[in-house]
Amino acid sequence: MAKALLTLISKEVKELLRDPKILIGIIVMPLILFPAMGSAIGVSQRAVSRAVRRMAIAVYDEDEGSASQELIEFLSKDNDVFIIEAENLDEALRRFMEAESSILLYIPDGYSERMTSGERCMLRIYVHLRRLNMAETGKASSVEQLLTMYGEECSLRRIRRILEEAGEELQPEAVRRPISISYASILKGVVLDVPPGAIFGIIMSQNIMLPVMIMMMNVFAVQMAATSIALEKEQKTLETLMTLPIGRMTILAGKLFGSIIIAIAGAVSYMIGFSYYMRSTLGFIPQLTIETLKEAGLRLSPLGLTLLGVIIFLTLLLSLALSLSIAVFAEDVRGAQSLVGLIYIPIMIPSIILMFTDVDMLPAGLRWLMLIIPYTHTVIASKALFLGRYTPVLLAVACMLVFTTITLYITTRIFSTERIITARIRRWRLRYGG
Amino acid sequence: MKAVEVKGLIKRFGDFEALRGCSFNVDEGEVFGLIGPNGAGKTTTLRIIATLLRPTSGSVKVFGLDVERRADEVRRMISYLPEEAGAYGNLSGEEYLRFIASFYSDDVEEMVEEGRRISGLGERLRDRIKTYSRGMVRRLLLARTLMTSPRLAILDEPTSGLDVIYAYEVRRLIKEYAEERGITILLSSHNMLEVEYLCDRVALIDGGVIIEEGSPGELREHYGAENLEEAFMEATGRG
Numbered sequence: 001m002a003k004a005l006l007t008l009i010s011k012e013v014k015e016l017l018r019d020p021k022i023l024i025g026i027i028v029m030p031l032i033l034f035p036a037m038g039s040a041i042g043v044s045q046r047a048v049s050r051a052v053r054r055m056a057i058a059v060y061d062e063d064e065g066s067a068s069q070e071l072i073e074f075l076s077k078d079n080d081v082f083i084i085e086a087e088n089l090d091e092a093l094r095r096f097m098e099a100e101s102s103i104l105l106y107i108p109d110g111y112s113e114r115m116t117s118g119e120r121c122m123l124r125i126y127v128h129l130r131r132l133n134m135a136e137t138g139k140a141s142s143v144e145q146l147l148t149m150y151g152e153e154c155s156l157r158r159i160r161r162i163l164e165e166a167g168e169e170l171q172p173e174a175v176r177r178p179i180s181i182s183y184a185s186i187l188k189g190v191v192l193d194v195p196p197g198a199i200f201g202i203i204m205s206q207n208i209m210l211p212v213m214i215m216m217m218n219v220f221a222v223q224m225a226a227t228s229i230a231l232e233k234e235q236k237t238l239e240t241l242m243t244l245p246i247g248r249m250t251i252l253a254g255k256l257f258g259s260i261i262i263a264i265a266g267a268v269s270y271m272i273g274f275s276y277y278m279r280s281t282l283g284f285i286p287q288l289t290i291e292t293l294k295e296a297g298l299r300l301s302p303l304g305l306t307l308l309g310v311i312i313f314l315t316l317l318l319s320l321a322l323s324l325s326i327a328v329f330a331e332d333v334r335g336a337q338s339l340v341g342l343i344y345i346p347i348m349i350p351s352i353i354l355m356f357t358d359v360d361m362l363p364a365g366l367r368w369l370m371l372i373i374p375y376t377h378t379v380i381a382s383k384a385l386f387l388g389r390y391t392p393v394l395l396a397v398a399c400m401l402v403f404t405t406i407t408l409y410i411t412t413r414i415f416s417t418e419r420i421i422t423a424r425i426r427r428w429r430l431r432y433g434g
Numbered sequence: 435m436k437a438v439e440v441k442g443l444i445k446r447f448g449d450f451e452a453l454r455g456c457s458f459n460v461d462e463g464e465v466f467g468l469i470g471p472n473g474a475g476k477t478t479t480l481r482i483i484a485t486l487l488r489p490t491s492g493s494v495k496v497f498g499l500d501v502e503r504r505a506d507e508v509r510r511m512i513s514y515l516p517e518e519a520g521a522y523g524n525l526s527g528e529e530y531l532r533f534i535a536s537f538y539s540d541d542v543e544e545m546v547e548e549g550r551r552i553s554g555l556g557e558r559l560r561d562r563i564k565t566y567s568r569g570m571v572r573r574l575l576l577a578r579t580l581m582t583s584p585r586l587a588i589l590d591e592p593t594s595g596l597d598v599i600y601a602y603e604v605r606r607l608i609k610e611y612a613e614e615r616g617i618t619i620l621l622s623s624h625n626m627l628e629v630e631y632l633c634d635r636v637a638l639i640d641g642g643v644i645i646e647e648g649s650p651g652e653l654r655e656h657y658g659a660e661n662l663e664e665a666f667m668e669a670t671g672r673g
Contacts, residue, residue, distance in 0.1 A: 007536045011522065018524035018562075236520035240575075243484045243514040244537050247506065418487045422447065 004246045005253055012228055012258020022227065026220055026266040034273030047135070055139050056080045056101040060092035065112025074150050075105070093126065102128045103139050105147075118158065123147060208355055210382045214312060215351040216270050218319045218375070221263035222340050222347070225320040226327035228255050230336030239421060248415045256320045263316065304385045307393050314400040315378045319343065321404070321411040328420050350376040354383065374403035435498055437462045437586050437618040438483060443492035445478050445642075452478045454642040455492070460586075460620050460635075462497075465612050467633035468622040469666060475642040476622035477517060480590050483620065484514040496586060513584035517591040517622075519575050523564030527555055527574050530563060531581065538582040545581050552607060553577035569600035576604055580611050589621040593628060601628075608632055626662040636662070640670045 016022050057079050061068050075081050082101070086092035089106065096104040104126040114121045125147075127140045159172040183195035192199070232238035241251060323340045330336035350373055353362075359370055359380060370376045381396035414420055438460035445453040453475045460466040468476045481487045482494055485505040494501045496508045521530050528546065531553075535545035550559060553573050563571065572595075579587055592608060593601035609632055612619050623629050629636055630650045638646040638653070646653060646669045650662055659665040 004537055007533060011525070011533050014529070015522050015524050231522075235523055236516070236518050237522055239481075239484075239486055239516040240514065240519055242486055243509055243512065244534070245506070245510040246537055421481070421486050 004250050005257070008246070008251065008254025009258045009261070012254055013261055015231065016224060016228060016258065016262045019227070019231075022224070022262065026223070026262070027269050030266075030270040030273035032273075034270075034277040038277035044134075054079055055103060055142060056082070057143060058082055058084050058096050058099055058101040058104040059107065060084045060086060060089065060096070060104060061107045062089070062109045063107045063111040067112035067115035068107045071107065071150060075146060079146075096126065097128060102130055102136050103143055104128070105143065115154070210386075211351040211355055211379050212274070213267060213271055214315065214378055214382060215347055217263055217267035217312070218315060218347045219344060220266035220270075221259055221316050221319045222323040222343050223337065224259035224262045224266075225255060225323035226330075226336040226340040227333055228259055229324050229327045230330050230333040233330070234332040242421065249412065252324070252412060252415045255324060256317065259320050259323075260316055263320075301388070303390070304388065304393075307390070307397065308382065308385055311378055311381045311393070311397055311400060314397070314404045315375065318374055318400065318404040318407050319347070321407040325407070325411045325414055328414055346373045347375050349373065350379050354379040358383075374400060377403075435462060436460065436495070437464075437497060438466075438620060439493070439495040440479070440483070441493045443479065443482065443494060444490045445475075445482065445487065446490045452642055453482075453492075456639065456642065456644055457492075458637045458644050458647055460618060462585075462618055463616050464634040465608075465619040465621070465632050467629040467636040468620070468639055469624065469626060469629050469636050469662065470622075470639035471624060474639045476624075476639055477590055479639070480514070480588050480620070480622055481516075484512060484588050485509055486514075511585040512588060513579045513582050513586075514588045515575055515579040515590060515592060517594050521563045521571055521574060521578075524562060526562055527553070527559035527566070530574065531559070531578055534578045535581065548583075549577040549581035552580050552611065554603075569596050569603075572596055572600065572604060573607075576607060580607075580615075580617075583615060584617060586618045586620060589619060591623055592621055593623070593625065605631060626666060630662050638666055638669050645669050 017027075057075055059072055059075070059081055061072065061083060072081055072083070082099075084092045084095050084099070084104070086095055092106070093104070106124040106126065108122065108124070111121050111123070125140060125143055127136060129136055155176060156172045159175050163170055163172060163175070185192045185194050185196045185199050187199060229238075232241060242248075322343050326339050326342065327336035330339050350370060353370065354376065359367055359376065362370060377396035377399040381393045381400075384390075384392040384396075436459050438458075440459070441457050443453050443456040444451065456475065456479060458468075468479060470476050478487065482489055483496060483501060485501050485508050488502055497511055499508050499511075501508050521527075522533075525533065528550075531546045531549040532542055535542045535549065539545045550556075553559065553576070555570060555573060555577075558566070558570065559574075563574065566574065572593075576589075576592065579589065589608065593604050596604060605628060608619065608621075611617070612632075619632075621629075621632065633650060635647070635649050636653065637644045646656075646665075648656065653662060653665045653669075654660070657665040657668040659668060
């Protein structure tokens with residue numbers, strides 16, 4: 001039995017891996033596509049940040065006073081400022097639109113006077129959306145930040161002067177902002193000098209990455225199993241296989257494990273590509289958060305890791321058994337791929353919904369609907385594991401065990417009857433052929 | 435002991451009755467042919483004997499073992515070549531032979547060597563099967579069917595879809611192997627000349643029932659026909 005099983009698994013892996021569609025589409029493509037996408041986005045982001053770092057700012061100084069001069073000098077320190085000479089704002093705007101710069105700062109008449117007398121001043125930024133790209137909005141917010149900084153500086157200067165005049169020995173910063181807040185988070189009994197937002201960010205990253213990984217692994221597993229059985233039908237090898245001196249259970253196990261191996265290889269390849277993509281675009285899990293994750297005990301314990309392995313294994317078995325049971329009715333690979341598309345819906349829905357919320361937070365009807373989808377329990381378990389809550393994990397394992405056993409039983413029944421040879425769906429009707 | 439005993443075999447697919455009480459015996463060591471037109475029930479009969487389908491009623495025994503109740507044991511004694519069989523395109527011919535051999539013998543190499551000899555494909559066995567012609571695939575499949583030295587080889591239309599030269603080669607291989615090893619061969623064909631050349635005894639099947647059984651010579655004599663084709667037409671009332 002063991003020798004026959006190993007022979008079958010080896011054949012399955014060879015057959016699937018040598019299929020260019022599978023090798024390129026599932027193993028090689030994620031390793032090329034995601035890093036390529038990541039690099040492309042990274043390059044464009046770097047180009048944006050370069051463009052934002054030193055900007056060309058057009059200024060229409062209607063005021064032409066001492067305060068406006070001081071502001072222009074401040075902006076000129078790190079940027080290329082050029083003054084637009086015009087009779088009025090309309091003319092200034094016309095000239096600005098003809099110029100290269102996409103940012104115009106309008107300093108209205110009376111700005112210096114209001115600034116000197118301590119009144120609130122109004123400035124206006126015009127953004128010329130020529131190319132509708134990120135750099136244009138980035139520049140606008142950068143100018144706004146510069147002006148806020150300048151405003152802060154003016155404010156402190158004013159407070160200092162008032163305090164000197166009043167003979168008060170107070171710190172201008174303390175007068176301006178009397179309260180300063182720093183955060184700490186308490187998680188699983190550990191006090192961390194980290195704001196809760198950062199912890200939430202880490203958990204979110206786990207909540208997104210793990211369900212995505214499990215979802216992808218299942219999608220690959222479904223594809224592999226469907227392809228594996230459909231290839232037997234397409235290549236007309238199924239009848240021969242079924243008359244070899246090996247048990248039907250061994251044939252089924254060979255298909256399940258062969259598909260699992262390719263599915264895991266596909267998922268690993270996908271995750272390598274995907275994490276490179278995340279790193280190169282968003283810096284998704286910076287080193288600081290990984291250290292915090294360890295400090296907070298948000299990483300998996302050996303028991304957690306084992307339970308995660310169990311739940312992933314059960315989920316994969318369920319997907320494969322479902323896929324084989326459905327794909328058996330197809331006559332070729334294309335037909336099988338279309339039929340097993342039905343399984344993607346219950347795989348994806350829980351992963352997507354539970355990425356953003358918990359099942360307990362859903363309305364009662366939807367909650368029960370979610371709970372009868374086996375894949376919901378996988379996502380629940382994977383989330384609970386990171387928080388060290390083992391009771392819901394064990395419940396999820398029990399649920400998955402029941403779902404998987406029932407599905408495997410049905411698959412075994414299909415494999416041990418003649419239905420595997422005769423039944424096929426054509427135009428959504430079951431037909432039998434002899 | 436009879437190699438195959440088929441008694442009152444009925445097989446229904448939904449409302450369609452493919453076999454309507456089919457009965458015949460195959461003696462050990464003989465080459466037995468099932469002859470009949472398309473849709474006569476040949477493939478269904480062979481699939482039942484090969485444990486792929488289950489009889490609706492009636493009994494089928496292979497070397498005394500019931501194909502339904504003792505399917506696993508039957509599978510160890512038979513080797514089945516379906517009419518439209520293929521092989522794993524992404525494996526090489528040699529890998530395919532080794533794959534099959536590993537289920538039958540501990541001495542895989544000896545069996546694979548036998549497969550190489552029967553197939554006559556030489557160096558081409560190292561190439562992927564998807565690069566083979568239809569004739570080459572059929573020879574490879576025949577090699578894998580016979581190399582395991584089964585007690586009963588079931589060959590469904592062994593030369594189907596082959597050109598004259600390949601068909602001749604395959605027929606020669608079957609005859610040579612049957613004489614050399616003395617194994618029982620049960621084959622189906624609608625090619626009467628092929629059956630006459632290969633078979634010791636034949637059964638004429640039409641509409642899911644056996645209408646006549648005997649050696650090609652007996653059948654020719656019985657119907658006063660020059661060949662099996664004429665005998666078949668007479669026997670089925672089409673002559």
